[in-house]
Amino acid sequence: NAGVMQNPRHLVRRRGQEARLRCSPMKGHSHVYWYRQLPEEGLKFMVYLQKENIIDESGMPKERFSAEFPKEGPSILRIQQVVRGDSAAYFCASSPGAPDTQYFGPGTRLTVL
Amino acid sequence: QKEVEQDPGPLSVPEGAIVSLNCTYSNSAFQYFMWYRQYSRKGPELLMYTYSSGNKEDGRFTAQVDKSSKYISLFIRDSQPSDSATYLCALGEVVDTGKLIFGQGTTLQVKP
Numbered sequence: 572n573a574g575v576m577q578n579p580r581h582l583v584r585r586r587g588q589e590a591r592l593r594c595s596p597m598k599g600h601s602h603v604y605w606y607r608q609l610p611e612e613g614l615k616f617m618v619y620l621q622k623e624n625i626i627d628e629s630g631m632p633k634e635r636f637s638a639e640f641p642k643e644g645p646s647i648l649r650i651q652q653v654v655r656g657d658s659a660a661y662f663c664a665s666s667p668g669a670p671d672t673q674y675f676g677p678g679t680r681l682t683v684l
Numbered sequence: 685q686k687e688v689e690q691d692p693g694p695l696s697v698p699e700g701a702i703v704s705l706n707c708t709y710s711n712s713a714f715q716y717f718m719w720y721r722q723y724s725r726k727g728p729e730l731l732m733y734t735y736s737s738g739n740k741e742d743g744r745f746t747a748q749v750d751k752s753s754k755y756i757s758l759f760i761r762d763s764q765p766s767d768s769a770t771y772l773c774a775l776g777e778v779v780d781t782g783k784l785i786f787g788q789g790t791t792l793q794v795k796p
Contacts, residue, residue, distance in 0.1 A: 616783040627781035669782030675727040
């Protein structure tokens with residue numbers, strides 16, 4: 572049973588470009604969470620999604636960030652017009668229900684030049 | 685005040701020692717508790733989870749929860765160099781959406 576998959580693992584963008592991060596949950600999991608980990612800081616919740624629905628986006632910055640989990644395909648975290656402060660590791664987790672144990676992917680490390 | 689407090693360390697112990705990692709929290713609504721291990725530049729790996737006060741044991745790991753004191757612990761027996769990592773506590777509210785609130789993480793080094 573494959574774990575949570577994220578791609579790309581590393582992403583370099585210049586200021587002002589767009590970043591798209593993808594997450595495929597574990598088989599049988601329909602709940603997806605995105606977290607961000609800034610250097611020397613803990614993981615911070617961003618958004619929680621189920622198929623075609625955003626359930627909780629209380630941790631998402633108000634501008635430039637969006638997330639989706641379509642009926643088919645992976646969940647996408649999209650960052651428009653990236654700035655250097657967006658440089659971080661972005662982790663996706665999935666669970667079979669909520670609340671429930673969450674299993675994390677390997678992360679995408681975003682570097683903004 | 686942060687919702688979850690965790691000493692970042694670093695904590696250095698000799699191989700074979702018993703390690704105690706702790707978190708305190710302020711929100712009494714937290715009802716389930718997890719511990720994750722994170723190696724450098726990797727994703728967090730679930731170690732333990734529990735929903736009730738008391739102890740839960742799994743191999744060399746014991747998770748302890750004291751809801752009255754808002755204090756959780758992870759004990760590692762017979763620590764090994766391969767246990768060297770950052771340990772994160774994570775807390776959640778049963779009636780919430782399932783999002784987890786993480787401690788800052790404690791960096792552990794086990795010296796051979």
